[in-house]
Amino acid sequence: MFFFQPFSKTKIDLPGCPFSELSDHVAAFSCAPTSWACEVCVINRVNGYELKLHLLRRGDKEWFQRDIPCSGIDTIKCAACRTDQQEFYFFDNTDRLFIVFTDHNLVGWRFFRWSPVDPTGPQPKFFVSKSYFMNTDMKKKLGLAMANHEAVSFSTCGTQRKSGGKDSFVYNESISCNRRIEESKSRQLRGVWIYPKFYRVPPKEETW
Template sequence: MGQCFCKMSIGDQMQIKQWPPWSDLPPDLASNIAERLGPIELLSFRSVCKSWNSASSTASAKIESTRDFEPWFLLYAEDSYHNCRLVTESGKKFSVRLPELDGTTCLASNQGWLLLFKKQGHEGEAVGNCGGASSMFFFRPFSKTKIDLPGCPFLELSDHVAAFSCAPTSRDCTVSVINRVNDYELKLHLLHRGAKEWFQYDIPCSGIGTINCAVYHTEKQEFYFFDHTDRVLIIVSTIHKPLSWRFSRRSSEYSVGLKSDFIVYASYFKNTDMKKKLGLPDDVDVSFSTCGTQRKSGDLDSFVYCESISGDRVEESKSRQLKGIWIYPKFCQVPPKEEAW
């Protein structure tokens, strides 16, 4: 008797064959795939399952070792659905959901970490780790890592400007926040890694205007606070030395040049044509408040200025108010034991 063959459709063959789940993908192969992805794609990859998350834990090393990255721009607090817009250095746009940024103001950005302030909740609502008080915390959007800071020393923002020395996971990290008390005095708030309370200092300031930008000089271990003219307040604060400060003028020492201490990027929002990259028409009247960022660039520290860009209307209160952050795409995961200050 001859054999009878029955031709099966592709669909029938797929139903018979039991394909293994994606979570069974060999770790070496999953890791190989992850290393070829950018930060945004890596976020999606890591969220598939625990095994992919584990296999891709070191995938950011290639991205973070790239020296030529320009900062990305993160537009946040645009709506009540926690949706943010992220624009890469090439102008590519992504929509990301970051509920952690809801109700916050970014005070500083460094090495992919954000220092965020969140005002006291309405009607005594508990916020962060400070009960009913306002709070400050570090947040890394690309890895969703959050590090709460102990009791915030102020309830609301009043021209506060901040910088931090290095990643908050480092035991050498120092947070520095400053604001003007009156025409003659500044209030400096300092917090060292592991400390439970802030140190506060009163600094006479008759010779400096409104401070609008801060940066940390890595080699000199000094905080630089710039006003809107040519004055700079330099704070020396290390764990092993008593606090000291001095005033100086912004000269060739702090500007771009062969003898520069910093590579400075001013008017970066306008120079990068960011409004157009965000897809906002020219006839849409908006005002932007942007937080700058810092990174090590060869032997120099480079930083992007904080900016306030007014809308076209005479009455700024009628313009649409948007907030943005310049941030470098850092993604490295933080061990759980380092997520506590």
């Protein structure tokens, strides 16, 4: 497991990764990996009743790990760090939220059910977009909405950004092709969100 900067080709490996294969693992990090405040939080499902929490702080060589009962959590659709609270948020597809919070040597967690924005209610503390790629017609903007691209399906990762000074969380999405076609004959594309910023990482900061 590692951080990778696609513009400078800088790679920062995370030490002692406790899993050799990634299946349903979902990860988030608190800030730039060159910051000494950076924390990486990964969860995966052990079975239908438990999640596995993995946490690594910048400079540490060993991961904190804990099995957590989670009978109410479904498939995780978005993982992010709420910057104003320094908490990791893991949203599932049934509006359940698993929150991990850290404070020095303390690690805790709680479960929460959140509701979409109510126009008549108080202003939300954060925003959530479940279908950002589809709602912004990104397929058309990429030139893949024409007839000769009907056999293209997409899988995009989740991300987060700022909207009106507040955290905005974007779910991962899977978008099928426009017409029925054999899976072997369709193009399956995977997308990641890249912010157009260039960071040159000093050599002394290329290690965790």
